[in-house]
Each structure stands twice: as structure tokens, then as C-alpha cells.
Amino acid sequence: MAGLELKYAVPSAEEDFLGAGEASTSVKKKLRQIGYNPEAVRKVAIAMYEGEINMAIHAGGGEAEVEILPQSVTIKLIDHGPGIADVEKAMQEGWSTAPEEVRSLGFGAGMGLPNMKKYTDTMDIETEVGKGTTITMVVNAQ
Amino acid sequence: MNTFFHSVALEKEKCIGCTTCIKRCPTEAIRVRNGKAKIDSKRCIDCGECIRVCPKNAKRAHSTRLDALEHWKYKVAIPAPALFGQFNNLNDIDIVLNGLKKIGFDEVYEVSRGAEVVSDVTKTLFDQNKLKKPVISSACPAVVRLIRQRFPSLIDNVLPLKAPMEVTARMAKNEISARLGMPMEEIGVFFITPCPAKVTDFAAPIGSASSWVDGAISIAKIFPRLSEAMDKEVDINNLERIARSGMLGVNWATSGGESKASFEERYLAADGIENVINVLEQIEDERIQDIDFIELNACSGGCVGGVLCVENPYIAKTRIHRLHKYLPEKQNHYDNSMNSIINWTQELEYTPVMKLSEDINEAFTMMNEIEELRKKLPQIDCGSCGSPTCKAFAEDVVKGKVKETDCVFILRQKVKNAADALSQIGAYDESK
Numbered sequence: 103m104a105g106l107e108l109k110y111a112v113p114s115a116e117e118d119f120l121g122a123g124e125a126s127t128s129v130k131k132k133l134r135q136i137g138y139n140p141e142a143v144r145k146v147a148i149a150m151y152e153g154e155i156n157m158a159i160h161a162g163g164g165e166a167e168v169e170i171l172p173q174s175v176t177i178k179l180i181d182h183g184p185g186i187a188d189v190e191k192a193m194q195e196g197w198s199t200a201p202e203e204v205r206s207l208g209f210g211a212g213m214g215l216p217n218m219k220k221y222t223d224t225m226d227i228e229t230e231v232g233k234g235t236t237i238t239m240v241v242n243a244q
Numbered sequence: 245m246n247t248f249f250h251s252v253a254l255e256k257e258k259c260i261g262c263t264t265c266i267k268r269c270p271t272e273a274i275r276v277r278n279g280k281a282k283i284d285s286k287r288c289i290d291c292g293e294c295i296r297v298c299p300k301n302a303k304r305a306h307s308t309r310l311d312a313l314e315h316w317k318y319k320v321a322i323p324a325p326a327l328f329g330q331f332n333n334l335n336d337i338d339i340v341l342n343g344l345k346k347i348g349f350d351e352v353y354e355v356s357r358g359a360e361v362v363s364d365v366t367k368t369l370f371d372q373n374k375l376k377k378p379v380i381s382s383a384c385p386a387v388v389r390l391i392r393q394r395f396p397s398l399i400d401n402v403l404p405l406k407a408p409m410e411v412t413a414r415m416a417k418n419e420i421s422a423r424l425g426m427p428m429e430e431i432g433v434f435f436i437t438p439c440p441a442k443v444t445d446f447a448a449p450i451g452s453a454s455s456w457v458d459g460a461i462s463i464a465k466i467f468p469r470l471s472e473a474m475d476k477e478v479d480i481n482n483l484e485r486i487a488r489s490g491m492l493g494v495n496w497a498t499s500g501g502e503s504k505a506s507f508e509e510r511y512l513a514a515d516g517i518e519n520v521i522n523v524l525e526q527i528e529d530e531r532i533q534d535i536d537f538i539e540l541n542a543c544s545g546g547c548v549g550g551v552l553c554v555e556n557p558y559i560a561k562t563r564i565h566r567l568h569k570y571l572p573e574k575q576n577h578y579d580n581s582m583n584s585i586i587n588w589t590q591e592l593e594y595t596p597v598m599k600l601s602e603d604i605n606e607a608f609t610m611m612n613e614i615e616e617l618r619k620k621l622p623q624i625d626c627g628s629c630g631s632p633t634c635k636a637f638a639e640d641v642v643k644g645k646v647k648e649t650d651c652v653f654i655l656r657q658k659v660k661n662a663a664d665a666l667s668q669i670g671a672y673d674e675s676k
Binding site for chain 1: 596
């Protein structure tokens, strides 16, 4: 069956702040080349960018695995960071643990996870404090 | 109308097949094949970057010749405000406008007049909440063409108004025809242009089926004659008063000018094609917030940075600002009767030129092949193959346009493998 699997390493914000975001830009370009529905491409770009930045800021980077199928795009973001202690709280708009220097750059407004959920059809969070977090998001083509 | 007509073209004899232009093209529209550059007309947005960087001046912009004026009974020049930044010590734009009349135009109508009207409408529509935020300016045709092929989700944010050139042409023809009782067909309107994208724009316009502009003459081409005809020593009290626009309209020549004419704050003005692309990516990913209006100019500095200008953009910018104190704020206003000449009559459509195939399954297969091939390439983007990057080369191979061995590194490996195999055939095995 037609499909495409992509893997990216997402750097930590401390070592390469500008590098965070490159994976979502690359996925966006590939989806356009495949001829994917523009609205779905936009959702993938927004949700994946948020996820990448989250990983870079809070978890010291991680991996992004993307599976593109004709009917949907699945984005898996895997990190080995501190984990999320209270997922319910983290899902509230405006709730943030981002340090001040990150907020001053316009990030860490507490919209990361809520936005990721808003722009995806399903979102699943597996997390364990001290071990890491895996977020799986699916955006349907239609 | 031909959607893929272009002003930017190659002079084959001059091209030496270097890789300068392929590297700088923002849409990866150029390849070097058989020792010559080739522009893909579907991808070219006429930004003029290749003209700017070509060391052999092998790229040029088609524009209208001055002798084309002869075909018209009544000749009207509509100069872009960038023209006023080309002359040293200018303190009255009427010196330039009178110069244009001396070199063969019957009348001159500044494009800054149309610009002031567009600014007025933009403000009105915005205040009435009729525009999708953030509003993206539609004045730079290279930017609009870029959005059309690469940022489909932002098409609805593009200001659905004709650019000042087109609005001015229509204002001029309507007014002159009514005043002189002259049929429209006898009036020829010529845009004095700082950039090739505007030449393309009158031949294949954005937002309407056809243009009212009859020709676009490059600033660089008209500069010597105009400069000579301009009477710089004239007593300005004896000068015919032609100018009918103000500071707000003239300011459109520089980056930020359009924004400032309609918005006090919450606007962003980016110039230079790389900056433009970066800002568009960020808007698409919703990384830019609290901004109402986004002004984007493909050229550094704005229109004064157009490749058909003769002066350095930053010097021209300073000169434009110097003109401020001699100009009224603005002289042109929008009224409802202008709607038909301002509003788009054709919607902007997505032209998916980056798409690998019409069949999505085939596109997936090709994408996988591209990814596989990329792993074999050196990733140094040397350009020797004639494609701008290793990634673009992989795409070209999979599309069947070139073969793998056009990559010198793959070729070298194959030659080595073949040589090794040959040496094995004749080798004497001492162990036996």
C-alpha cells in the first residue's frame, strides 16, 4: 500500500534552538509534493511544530516518526525527558512550566498541548515522570 | 491569458553554465542542462534573483521598447514611485514627471495615486472586518505567485485588491477618456517599472482576466533619456504642476510604506525573498500572532530594490524619505464608484507545481524513491549535476529528467567499482 515513513532527530532547545522546527517544515514540503489536501497539511504543520518545540524546550529533544498514508498522517514524538506530571493540567490553555527566557521569545504561553489537540483528529499521550513522553497524533486527510 | 508567461528569460549565448543562479532561485525553478541554464516557466515567479546574481548578465527581463509608444494616439506614462528614488538631489517629483512628458508622453499619472486609493480601501475593508487576518498584501506580484504555488492555505489571507499599477491604469484611462472624449482604445498606458514581475503581471495579471496596462518600460531602459530630458535647474515656479499624489503614496516604493499608509501598528513588513518565505512559513504554522497586516516585498528594501532600478536600494530609500518634506500627506481617496476598478474579478487559485504526480499513489512511490536515492548522495549540494541541491537532484532523477550518474560522486563510485572489477579479472592469484 502507498505510504511514506520518515524519521527525524529533534535537537534540544539549548543546543540548537533554530533546529527545532526543521522536521515539521520538511514534512510540510513532502506533503505538498505528494499532493496532500492543503488543509490537512496546515494542521500537520501547526501540530507538529508545536510538538517539536515542546520536546526541544521541555525534554531536551527527542525523535519524530511520521507515517504518511493516503488517508491520514500519524506523527509520533518520542522523548526521554522529565515526563508530564499532570496531563490534565498540561492540557489546559495557558498552563505552562516554561522558564522565563523561553517565554520572552514568545514560546511557552501554555498553548502547546491544547493547540496540538485542536489541530489533530486524535491525540494520545503516554508519559511517565522521570522516563519520558510519547505523543501520537493523527490528522486525517479529509 | 497564458498563466506561465514570464518576463525573466535567458540569453543562451552569454550563459556559461555556472551554478550561481540555480542556487539562488527561491522556487528551484532553474537547472543547468547541457551547459546552459534552463528556467522552468511553471515554477518561475519572476522575482529577478537570477538576473541579480548572474555573473555573465545572461538573464534579462523582457520589457516594452520605447518605440511601442508610436502605436498609440495618446500616450500616458504611469511611473512607479521607485522611479523618484533614482535621481540625486531631487526635491520635486514634478521635475521627473515633466521629464517624462518631454521624452514623448502626452500625460503622466503617478502610480502613487492608485497606491493611495488602495491604502484607503484596505483600511476601510479592514475596519469593516471584511478581511481575513492577518491580511497579506497583494502588491508584489512575485510574492503573490509564490503564495499561489507554495502556500495554498494562505490564499484566503491575500488582500483581494488589484495592485496600484492596475488601479492607476484604470483611473487614468477612465479620467482621460471622459475629459478628452477620447475612445479608450486610443489611449496607451505605460508603466515605468522597477521589476520584471510587473512586466509579467500586465501580460498575465493577478486578480483580473486582462490588464489595462498596455506596456511596461524598465526604469533602467528609460533612465538615460529621462535623466537627460529632466531640467534640474528649472525654477519650480515655472514648472507644470502634474503631481497629484502625496507622501503616503510615494512611500509605497520602500518596504513598510504600504503598511504605514493604512495601519498604525500591528503590522509587519518583510523584504528580500528569503525573509518573505520565512515569514510565510511562520504565518502558515500560526507562529505569528497579534499582527493585522503583513507587507511582503520580494526585493530587499522594497520596490526600490527591483532589478530594473539603476540606484542602490538603500540610497534610493533615503532619497524617497527626503522627498517627504516636499509632499502633502495624500491627495487621492477611495469612493464607492471605484469598486469595479479596485476589486479582484478573478480569484487566486492554487497552482500545485511542486506536486510530483496527479496520481497520489504514484506520488507516494516517487517520494519513497527520492528518499532512497537521497541517502546515496553526498548531501553537499555542490550543484555540479545542474540541480540546485542533492534533494532536487533526487527528484529530477525520479522524474526521469536526468540519470543517477549525472552526479559526479555516483559516477566516480561506479567508475571505481568497474575498475576494481576489471583488475580482478586479470589478477594473478599468488596463493594458488
